[in-house]
Amino acid sequence: xxxxxxxxxxxxxxxxxxxxxxxxxxxxxxxxxxxxxxxxxxxxxxxxxxxxxxxxxxxxxxxxxxxxxxxxxxxxxxxxxxxxxxxxxxxxxxxxxxxxxxxxxxxxxxxxxxxxxxxxxxxxxxxxxxxxxxxxxxxxxxxxxxxxxxxxxxxxxxxxxxxxxxxxxxxxxxxxxxxxxxxxxxxxxxxxxxxxxxxxxxxxxxxxxxxxxxxxxxxxxxxxxxxxxxxxxxxxxxxxxxxxxxxxxxxxxxxxxxxxxxxxxxxxxxxxxxxxxxxxxxxxxxxxxxxxxxxxxxxxxxxxxxxxxxxxxxxxxxxxxxxxxxxxxxxxxxxxxxxxxxxxxxxxxxxxxxxxxxxxxxxxxxxxxxxxxxxxxxxxxxxxxx
Amino acid sequence: xxxxxxxxxxxxxxxxxxxxxxxxxxxxxxxxxxxxxxxxxxxxxxxxxxxxxxxxxxxxxxxxxxxxxxxxxxxxxxxxxxxxxxxxxxxxxxxxxxxxxxxxxxxxxxxxxxxxxxxxxxxxxxxxxxxxxxxxxxxxxxxxxxxxxxxxxxxxxxxxxxxxxxxxxxxxxxxxxxxxxxxxxxxxxxxxxxxxxxxxxxxxxxxxxxxxxxxxxxxxxxxxxxxxxxxxxxxxxxxxxxxxxxxxxxxxxxxxxxxxxxxxxxxxxxxxxxxxxxxxxxxxxxxxxxxxxxxxxxxxxxxxxxxxxxxxxxxxxxxxxxxxxxxxxxxxxxxxxxxxxxxxxxxxxxxxxxxxxxxxxxxxxxxxxxxxxxxx
Numbered sequence: 001x002x003x004x005x006x007x008x009x010x011x012x013x014x015x016x017x018x019x020x021x022x023x024x025x026x027x028x029x030x031x032x033x034x035x036x037x038x039x040x041x042x043x044x045x046x047x048x049x050x051x052x053x054x055x056x057x058x059x060x061x062x063x064x065x066x067x068x069x070x071x072x073x074x075x076x077x078x079x080x081x082x083x084x085x086x087x088x089x090x091x092x093x094x095x096x097x098x099x100x101x102x103x104x105x106x107x108x109x110x111x112x113x114x115x116x117x118x119x120x121x122x123x124x125x126x127x128x129x130x131x132x133x134x135x136x137x138x139x140x141x142x143x144x145x146x147x148x149x150x151x152x153x154x155x156x157x158x159x160x161x162x163x164x165x166x167x168x169x170x171x172x173x174x175x176x177x178x179x180x181x182x183x184x185x186x187x188x189x190x191x192x193x194x195x196x197x198x199x200x201x202x203x204x205x206x207x208x209x210x211x212x213x214x215x216x217x218x219x220x221x222x223x224x225x226x227x228x229x230x231x232x233x234x235x236x237x238x239x240x241x242x243x244x245x246x247x248x249x250x251x252x253x254x255x256x257x258x259x260x261x262x263x264x265x266x267x268x269x270x271x272x273x274x275x276x277x278x279x280x281x282x283x284x285x286x287x288x289x290x291x292x293x294x295x296x297x298x299x300x301x302x303x304x305x306x307x308x309x310x311x312x313x314x315x316x317x318x319x320x321x322x323x324x325x326x327x328x329x330x331x332x333x334x335x336x337x338x339x340x341x342x343x344x345x346x347x348x349x350x351x352x353x354x355x356x357x358x359x360x361x362x363x364x365x366x367x368x369x370x371x372x373x374x375x376x377x378x379x380x381x382x383x384x385x386x
Numbered sequence: 387x388x389x390x391x392x393x394x395x396x397x398x399x400x401x402x403x404x405x406x407x408x409x410x411x412x413x414x415x416x417x418x419x420x421x422x423x424x425x426x427x428x429x430x431x432x433x434x435x436x437x438x439x440x441x442x443x444x445x446x447x448x449x450x451x452x453x454x455x456x457x458x459x460x461x462x463x464x465x466x467x468x469x470x471x472x473x474x475x476x477x478x479x480x481x482x483x484x485x486x487x488x489x490x491x492x493x494x495x496x497x498x499x500x501x502x503x504x505x506x507x508x509x510x511x512x513x514x515x516x517x518x519x520x521x522x523x524x525x526x527x528x529x530x531x532x533x534x535x536x537x538x539x540x541x542x543x544x545x546x547x548x549x550x551x552x553x554x555x556x557x558x559x560x561x562x563x564x565x566x567x568x569x570x571x572x573x574x575x576x577x578x579x580x581x582x583x584x585x586x587x588x589x590x591x592x593x594x595x596x597x598x599x600x601x602x603x604x605x606x607x608x609x610x611x612x613x614x615x616x617x618x619x620x621x622x623x624x625x626x627x628x629x630x631x632x633x634x635x636x637x638x639x640x641x642x643x644x645x646x647x648x649x650x651x652x653x654x655x656x657x658x659x660x661x662x663x664x665x666x667x668x669x670x671x672x673x674x675x676x677x678x679x680x681x682x683x684x685x686x687x688x689x690x691x692x693x694x695x696x697x698x699x700x701x702x703x704x705x706x707x708x709x710x711x712x713x714x715x716x717x718x719x720x721x722x723x724x725x726x727x728x729x730x731x732x733x734x735x736x737x738x739x740x741x742x743x744x745x746x747x748x749x750x751x752x753x754x755x756x757x758x759x760x761x762x
Contacts, residue, residue, distance in 0.1 A: 027482075032489040033430055040596065082670060084662055085607050088485070089429040093607055096600030097655040100648035103522070107643045208437075208500070212493035219486050256504035262497020269490060273476070284479050 007129040009247050011145050012261065015201045016213050016239030018152040021159055022194040023214030024235050027222060028170050033088070034191070035214045037076065037095040038069040038198050039207035043102030045069070046199075051109070062147070062199050069195030072098060073188075125247075125257040128204050144204045151200040155193055162186070167228055209258035213239055216265040223276045238268055296332045298362055301341060304351050305359045315347045401526070402639060408528040408536060409631030409650060412589050415540045417605035417627030418547065419585045421620045422578055424606040425558050430485075431470065431579075433599030434492040436586045438469025440499025440595055443520050444506060455532060458520070459587050466583045469495050474579075496595070523594030525635065525646035536588055543581055547620075554578060555616055593647035604654035605630060611665035630654040686722055687752055690731060694749035697741045704746075706738040 026032050045068030049061035072094055079090040133140040140146070159166070169176035169186045177183055194214070201210045221234035246261030253260065274281050307313060315333070333349070336342045341355035351359065395402050423431055439462035446461025447453065469491045476487040519527060547554070553574050556564040565571050582602070589598050609622035634650030663671050692712070697703050709723070723739065726732045731745030741749070 027486050030483045030485050032483075032486045036433070036489055036492060079662075082662070084611060084668055084670075085424070086427055086429065088427060089424055089603060089607050092429040092433060092599050092603040093655065093658055096597050096604075096651050099596060100600075100651040100655075103648045104644060104652070107645055107648075208493055208496050211489060212497050215486060215489040216494060219482055219490050222482060222486075223480060250501075253501070253505055254508050255501050259497050259499075259501030259504055262494055263501050266494035266498055269494065273480070279480050281475070281479050 004129040005247075005251075007142055007145065008125055008257070009244050011128050011142060011148065011204055012125060012243035012247060012257070013240045014145065014148050014152055015205055015210075016217070016243040016261075017236050018148055018155055018197050019201060019210060019213035020217045020235040020239040021155050021232065022190060022197055024218040024221070024228075024232050025166060025170055025190055026194060026214060027218040028228075028231075029190075032215045032219075033091055034073060034076070035194055035198065036211045037072050037091045038191075038195050039202065039210050040095045041072040041098035041102075042066070042069050042195075042199055042202065042207070043099050044105060045071075047102050047105045062196070065199040065202075066192070066195045068098065069198060070188075070192060073191045073195070125204055148200045148204060151197055155197065158189070158193060162189070166190070170228075205258045205261070209262055212262040212265055213242075216262075216269055217242070220265075220269045220272045223272050223279045238265070242268060293328075293331060293335060296328065297335055297341075298359075300332050300336065301351065301355060301359045302363070304342065304349060305356065305363075310348055313349045315344065315349055400530075402635075404530050404533055405525050405528050405639075405646070406632055406635045408533040409525055409592060409635045409646065410628040411533065411536045411540055411631075412592055413601065413605065413627030413629070413631030413650070413654075414624040415536070415543060415585050415627075416589060416601045417609065417623035417625070418620050419543070419578075419582050420602035420604075420606035420627070421609065421616070421623045422554065422558065423582055423602055424610060425616075426578075428582075429603050429607075430488050430599065431473070431582065432586055432602035434473060434488040435466045435470050435583050436590065436595045436598035437492040437499075438495035439463070439466040439587055439590060440496055440520065441465050441502055442499075443590075444499055444502035447506060448502065455591060456535070459590070462520075462587045462590055463583065465495065466587055467580065470579050470583050519594075520590050521594055522596065522645065523590065523592050523647040525592045525638075528592060532591065539584060539588060543584070546577070546581065550574065550577065551617075558616070593650060597647045597651045600651040600654060601627070604651070604658050608654070608657040608661040611661040611668050614667075626654070626657050630657060682722075686725060689722055690726060690745065690749045691752055693732065693739070693741055694746065694752075697746060697749075704733070704740045704742060706735060706740040709737050709739055712739075 023032075023035065026035055042065040045065035046061060049058070049064035052064075053060050055061070075094045076087070076090045079085065079093065080087045085093070128144045129142045131143045133143045133146050165176065165181045165186060168179065169181055169183055173183055176186070197214075198207070198210045201213070205213070217235035217238035218231070220238050221231045224234060225231050242261050242264040246264040247257055249264060250257040250260035272280065275283075277283060304313060311317065333342070333344075336355070337344070339354075340352055341358060342349050343352055397403070420432070423429055442461035442463070442465025443458045444461075445465070446458050449461075450457050473484070473487045473491050476482055476490070477484045482490075553564070553569055556567070556569070557571060557574050557578075561571060564574075586598050586602065589601050593601055605623040605627035606619070608626050609619045612622055613619050630650050630653045634653040635646055637653070638644040638646045638649040661669070663669050666672055689712070693707075696707060696711070697705070723732070723734060726745070727734050729745075730742060731748060732739050732741050
């Protein structure tokens with residue numbers, strides 16, 4: 001590995017961490033799309049800043065861009081407060097308009113602006129190490145690493161200082177207000193951090209990857225845990241993992257680094273979406289199937305409990321009377337047999353003692369909805385786990 | 387090129403006519419379907435899907451190697467549909483909310499698409515230039531064939547819309563009721579989502595991935611302000627969309643260095659702002675005017691109520707009183723007294739005022755809504 005390669009991976013990882021922290025809170029507060037809006041609407045701020053300074057990495061540029069991100073947030077909230085349209089429509093109206101203004105500004109001044117819309121949207125991480133920070137001729141490393149590093153430091157300090165407040169206001173805004181934390185200050189604080197992070201990161205990785213780095217790791221982590229701290233660490237982990245493996249994927253394919261980082265994030269999300277232990281698609285589908293089977297089992301047991309006559313309890317009667325298909329009746333009967341709920345005696349099904357008491361308990365539960373009696377049943381069945 | 391010259395050229399110049407027609411049709415279909423997206427609270431679905439279409443374009447190019455627009459758009463359609471249904475899947479099967487699902491699909495698909503595009507660019511045999519046009523759109527590349535295609539799709543869309551109008555409307559406003567009536571809500575839902583995706587894909591070539599969502603949203607959001615009826619809203623949105631397309635094309639053609647997509651979006655944004663401010667029933671301006679009006683009425687009633695309190699202590703209700711005694715009381719001015727007089731509630735005589743029979747009756751029932759509405 002050359003030092004440039006190490007630097008690229010370092011920058012990408014720092015960007016990933018800096019994005020994951022505000023991203024987690026955005027996802028939890030159902031404001032994920034604000035990051036998309038900000039990432040697009042910083043364009044006019046950037047262009048105007050560039051007209052003034054003619055330097056792509058001047059601090060004024062970053063401040064102006066972050067300001068236009070905040071303007072987006074304020075505009076969205078203003079439109080939303082008028083009650084004329086819903087919040088999502090407000091977002092969808094504001095940022096394309098601001099982005100269009102940015103594009104037109106660039107196009108009208110194409111001759112003296114060396115600002116490429118593609119570069120803003122996509123970034124070029126591969127060139128980041130060549131823009132060095134030189135003080136008195138001494139090389140202090142890549143400029144973007146310093147910029148995003150200081151943003152990350154500020155974010156971490158703010159996170160440590162206001163963790164409790166953020167946590168309370170994210171999960172219970174009413175309680176937070178009652179406790180005396182101003183929701184507006186926290187909201188705009190978070191928005192400012194998101195805005196500054198977006199601006200700081202766009203230079204290195206481009207606007208779209210910022211959105212991906214904010215939302216995807218947090219969403220992936222949210223599928224795995226309910227604990228805020230764990231979620232933060234997991235999303236940071238996913239971000240860094242995608243940064244490093246994304247770099248090598250891009251290296252191997254000779255393609256855009258930010259594109260391949262996003263792709264890795266996508267693959268990670270897909271895997272977790274499918275296979276997450278409790279919230280994954282497969283386990284959700286499995287649980288649904290299991291619950292359906294157990295409801296059938298309960299119906300079946302109740303039926304047996306209600307009928308003492310032999311012909312109602314004949315095994316072939318299942319298909320006729322309860323109108324289940326063969327496969328389903330077979331799996332229900334198998335499940336009941338496995339749990340020693342029933343005995344089959346010459347094709348006549350009868351409840352065992354265990355089955356009778358189970359059925360009675362279930363009836364009690366259904367009638368009273370009092371769940372102390374069914375604690376022991378929870379072991380065997382999904383249904384009663386609520 | 388001057389604007390007048392442009393309007394003359396629209397009818398004579400082939401390219402300009404094609405582009406203008408194309409953007410007008412696009413605006414109309416986007417406005418039509420956008421109304422449904424806005425009312426279904428899926429405004430940002432358009433943004434997500436237009437980004438999600440990008441990998442489809444790249445894969446279609448990788449597989450076929452052609453730059454045939456229709457083939458690329460077919461790829462875009464497929465990957466847009468995958469994106470749209472994955473969003474549904476995420477919100478339905480996990481506890482992630484729709485904003486997260488939209489943001490995820492948007493950024494992940496777009497990033498993957500960029501990966502593919504840069505991968506294609508580095509291929510030795512690539513004649514890939516032209517794929518970029520889908521990012522920001524180039525209305526100038528519209529051919530008469532594309533416009534015909536758009537017109538046909540719009541026609542089909544219109545027929546479906548008319549055929550399923552009742553179902554769409556029901557689903558829009560009361561999904562549960564629709565279900566209990568026995569309609570296949572899933573099918574209707576999929577049908578409308580597919581058409582929204584189709585409209586988005588059609589627009590990619592003209593306004594591009596990034597700005598497509600505004601094409602879908604802005605005309606509908608503007609139309610929403612003028613009416614409460616769905617059919618009127620859909621028609622209005624189509625007209626707004628078409629107008630934005632025509633005017634935007636006109637402005638961008640009459641100036642140098644102005645790409646069509648952003649100009650159309652800005653024109654549509656102007657429509658939205660105008661509608662927000664000037665719409666008679668919902669607009670901010672008239673709302674403010676009504677607000678001030680109500681406040682004035684309230685002040686007037688307050689003065690009247692104060693006068694009533696004084697007048698009712700006298701035998702003769704129209705006993706004159708000095709205006710001076712109103713002085714320590716807020717909410718009365720010379721003007722408001724004149725207004726009360728013009729309404730025939732009081733009579734002014736020099737420095738004195740007296741209540742009329744009419745005014746006394748009105749003031750007595752001021753806070754009795756039923757009576758006062760009867761009297762109106």
